[in-house]
Amino acid sequence: MELRNFIDGKFIDSLSKKNIPVLNPANQKIVGNIDEALDGEIDLAFKAAKRAFDKRILVDMDAKDKSNMMRAIAQKLRERKEEGGKLLSQENGKTIKQCIDEFKGAADTFDFYAGLTDKIENKLIPSGHDTLNYVVLEPFGVALQIVPWNYPVSIFSGMVAQNWIVGNTIVIKPPELCPISSNFYGQIFKDVGVPDGIINIVHGYGETTGRKLVQHSGSDYIVFTGSPEVASEILKETADRIIPTHFELGGKSAAIIYPDADIDKAVDSTVKGIFKPNAGQICVAMSRVIVHPKIKDEYMTKLVAKTQKLKIGAGDEDGTEVTPLISTDQMQRVSNYVKSGIQSGATLTIGGDKAERDDGNFYQPTIFDNVKVDATIAQEEIFGPVTSVFDFEDEEEAINIANSTKYGLASGVFTSDDQKAKWTADRIQAGIIWQNDWFVDGNNLPGGGYKRSGYGRDGGVDGVYSHGQTKRISKRLY
Numbered sequence: 001m002e003l004r005n006f007i008d009g010k011f012i013d014s015l016s017k018k019n020i021p022v023l024n025p026a027n028q029k030i031v032g033n034i035d036e037a038l039d040g041e042i043d044l045a046f047k048a049a050k051r052a053f054d055k056r057i058l059v060d061m062d063a064k065d066k067s068n069m070m071r072a073i074a075q076k077l078r079e080r081k082e083e084g085g086k087l088l089s090q091e092n093g094k095t096i097k098q099c100i101d102e103f104k105g106a107a108d109t110f111d112f113y114a115g116l117t118d119k120i121e122n123k124l125i126p127s128g129h130d131t132l133n134y135v136v137l138e139p140f141g142v143a144l145q146i147v148p149w150n151y152p153v154s155i156f157s158g159m160v161a162q163n164w165i166v167g168n169t170i171v172i173k174p175p176e177l178c179p180i181s182s183n184f185y186g187q188i189f190k191d192v193g194v195p196d197g198i199i200n201i202v203h204g205y206g207e208t209t210g211r212k213l214v215q216h217s218g219s220d221y222i223v224f225t226g227s228p229e230v231a232s233e234i235l236k237e238t239a240d241r242i243i244p245t246h247f248e249l250g251g252k253s254a255a256i257i258y259p260d261a262d263i264d265k266a267v268d269s270t271v272k273g274i275f276k277p278n279a280g281q282i283c284v285a286m287s288r289v290i291v292h293p294k295i296k297d298e299y300m301t302k303l304v305a306k307t308q309k310l311k312i313g314a315g316d317e318d319g320t321e322v323t324p325l326i327s328t329d330q331m332q333r334v335s336n337y338v339k340s341g342i343q344s345g346a347t348l349t350i351g352g353d354k355a356e357r358d359d360g361n362f363y364q365p366t367i368f369d370n371v372k373v374d375a376t377i378a379q380e381e382i383f384g385p386v387t388s389v390f391d392f393e394d395e396e397e398a399i400n401i402a403n404s405t406k407y408g409l410a411s412g413v414f415t416s417d418d419q420k421a422k423w424t425a426d427r428i429q430a431g432i433i434w435q436n437d438w439f440v441d442g443n444n445l446p447g448g449g450y451k452r453s454g455y456g457r458d459g460g461v462d463g464v465y466s467h468g469q470t471k472r473i474s475k476r477l478y
């Protein structure tokens with residue numbers, strides 16, 4: 001497997017002579033050592049991206065050619081999904097099936113945007129008989145893109161495909177905890193003959209390479225998916241340059257379960273929403289459940305029964321449903337939050353400890369009941385298999401609890417009454433509201449944050465407009 005940085009159309013030998021060991025979260029064994037990009041590599045990457053932008057390679061590329069290039073990438077991602085999925089599972093910990101699906105999903109994303117290259121429309125604005133005003137979508141220039149570790153292959157595809165449609169060239173940093181699978185992209189870009197410089201992949205730790213990339217004057221735009229703390233640092237670092245940013249950040253997503261809900265569906269959605277995909281290490285995890293007392297006993301009994309049966313295991317073990325946490329640091333973080341939950345007086349209904357295995361970062365699916373709305377576990381993103389349950393008296397109280405955090409990424413409402421669902425959805429401050437399920441998603445659907453969960457939209461046509469700027473051209477005809 002290729003372990004070097006991909007710059008200006010080729011994998012280059014390390015200039016920094018440093019590398020990063022990548023560990024398998026299921027057994028702490030080294031998966032590989034990836035080259036660390038420091039100043040030399042960073043300069044080369046920005047220079048290559050700037051040259052490609054100045055040559056107008058993407059802006060002037062025929063829409064059909066761009067579409068064919070993106071479809072060819074999708075095809076290669078599908079061809080290599082087994083190999084890529086296995087490697088991603090080793091470095092990221094998710095099940096092999098989830099990781100193969102992530103490669104398939106990334107291919108679908110490139111295909112979806114390949115279909116949009118000739119469908120992004122500009123505006124003509126009428127204003128009298130002697131003038132013509134039109135507004136066109138234009139790129140920002142060189143986009144610095146920074147990716148988190150939980151879905152590195154799919155987030156990469158979304159960022160790149162949308163930015164290429166608009167015409168931004170890219171310097172992208174995959175996450176240091178699972179970077180190797182992103183190098184499949186470099187190999188695929190070479191195989192497909194992607195023009196040099198329109199994408200450059202550089203690896204490194206956040207505090208070193210990430211910070212240097214942000215501080216470098218070579219970017220005109222920053223696309224960041226990750227924690228609000230780092231987003232805030234990016235804003236401070238770039239304040240003097242006043243460059244646009246696009247932030248997809250954390251969440252503390254709540255489901256409201258009304259008494260007329262289908263309880264089995266709500267239970268299945270909770271298990272799926274907080275425990276199964278990536279052990280709760282997902283920005284839109286159902287980390288809070290606000291449930292009406294009338295149905296709470298039945299909901300809790302069924303939820304606990306299902307949770308008890310979940311199989312904790314490594315990504316390559318048969319039947320695994322709850323995979324390891326990404327790192328020992330993440331284990332510590334989750335353990336600390338659970339301790340703080342106990343100290344806050346919440347009832348620990350199930351879980352609350354490391355799983356009984358002596359290998360890897362395995363944590364038990366954990367449910368807290370009777371949680372105070374202002375408790376730390378109710379307010380902060382834990383990013384693990386831990387959810388908090390609250391009661392509510394009336395709809396207003398449910399909304400107040402749902403909106404009580406600084407976050408606003410996703411939310412859900414479970415009810416058989418469409419009118420109540422709409423009333424609720426209208427009042428929840430979040431960029432995505434699901435009704436009677438969790439994870440109703442697709443490449444054609446836009447999503448993004450309210451409040452501390454970020455700004456800018458990804459997905460669908462909105463995602464494309466969200467990665468560019470408009471220019472108005474006003475012409476006097478006579």
Ligand code: NAD
Nearest residue numbers: 147148149175205206210211226227230248249250251283
């Ligand atoms: P993180 O913020 O620690 O790291 C994200 C990326 O930023 C990594 O590549 C890291 O190397 C880099 N980075 C870290 N410090 C940096 C710095 N000072 N300057 C520049 N880059 C730096 O987040 P994480 O732990 O990788 O991911 C988890 C977070 O991401 C959670 O908050 C989660 O909710 C969020 N997330 C959001 C979405 C979304 O779509 N909204 C999707 C996935 C993850």
